[in-house]
Amino acid sequence: MKSSGSRPGAAPGRAAAPGRAAALGETALSRVVVPGSVAEAVTVQEELRPLVDLVGPGPSAPATVAGLDVAYGQGGDLLAAAVTVLDAGTLEVVDSAVSVGEPAFDYVPGLFAFRELPALLTALDRLSVLPDLLVCDGHGLAHPRRFGLACHLGVVTGLPAIGVGKTPLVGTWDPPAAERGAWSPLRDGGDVVGRVLRTQDGVKPVFVSVGHRMGLENATARVLALAQRYRLPETTRTADRLSRDALASAEQTD
DNA sequence: GCGACAG
DNA sequence: ATCTTGTCGC
Numbered sequence: 001m002k003s004s005g006s007r008p009g010a011a012p013g014r015a016a017a018p019g020r021a022a023a024l025g026e027t028a029l030s031r032v033v034v035p036g037s038v039a040e041a042v043t044v045q046e047e048l049r050p051l052v053d054l055v056g057p058g059p060s061a062p063a064t065v066a067g068l069d070v071a072y073g074q075g076g077d078l079l080a081a082a083v084t085v086l087d088a089g090t091l092e093v094v095d096s097a098v099s100v101g102e103p104a105f106d107y108v109p110g111l112f113a114f115r116e117l118p119a120l121l122t123a124l125d126r127l128s129v130l131p132d133l134l135v136c137d138g139h140g141l142a143h144p145r146r147f148g149l150a151c152h153l154g155v156v157t158g159l160p161a162i163g164v165g166k167t168p169l170v171g172t173w174d175p176p177a178a179e180r181g182a183w184s185p186l187r188d189g190g191d192v193v194g195r196v197l198r199t200q201d202g203v204k205p206v207f208v209s210v211g212h213r214m215g216l217e218n219a220t221a222r223v224l225a226l227a228q229r230y231r232l233p234e235t236t237r238t239a240d241r242l243s244r245d246a247l248a249s250a251e252q253t254d
Numbered sequence: 255g256c257g258a259c260a261g
Numbered sequence: 262a263t264c265t266t267g268t269c270g271c
Contacts, residue, residue, distance in 0.1 A: 070261075072262050079262090107262080109259040116261075138260045148260070169260045207260085 067235025154212020161211030
């Protein structure tokens with residue numbers, strides 16, 4: 001991975017969008033701008049932020065839900081993005097896709113999305129089943145400029161999206177009660193930007209925030225429904241496993 | 255000025 | 262995110 005002061009982005013201006021049957025339409029992939037600097041990245045976020053739909057309420061009974069995650073290898077030069085689509089009722093994986101590539105941007109807190117977005121969208125484009133909801137590994141509105149990965153993915157794809165983070169990026173909160181389902185508001189700069197949600201009794205909570213076309217109440221319900229047995233949503237778990245497997249294959253075979 | 259800082 | 266040993270517990 002390259003890092004050159006004013007030019008964190010190692011890739012050209014736009015993500016490559018080879019001509020294949022696009023489940024998302026060519027719009028999603030072509031609308032992904034990979035900034036050439038931190039300043040430009042911030043500008044892109046501020047331009048896209050108004051496009052976020054926080055009214056929702058979003059699907060209360062989605063048929064399918066997708067999990068997205070990325071695994072890194074070789075000191076950060078290689079990455080594998082994975083998307084798994086689960087039947088919302090049985091939580092069985094009904095479709096999946098991966099995309100191996102390089103990080104599109106250096107890691108900068110608050111600009112994290114630019115790093116994984118191109119690969120995640122390529123993987124999404126390779127699905128044969130378009131999910132009703134995206135559950136992202138990272139935050140949505142719980143972001144310095146209210147435009148985290150989940151918002152970015154939602155706006156670019158037009159799909160409802162939720163952000164589920166394992167650790168905080170911004171905000172303050174009180175510890176939620178110890179029982180599964182308990183939550184407390186995540187506040188930042190006078191706004192409620194998400195919820196600190198306990199998905200399992202006595203287990204460290206997760207940070208839930210709206211990404212796009214969703215309400216916070218619904219987002220909370222969807223995450224709880226996906227985390228019946230473990231701390232993290234089943235979508236995140238299956239996508240995490242798939243991305244690691246894809247990375248392992250890419251590191252030996254290829 | 256000194257930390258904190260999604261993955 | 263990834264680098265890593267042992268350890269506690271179902």
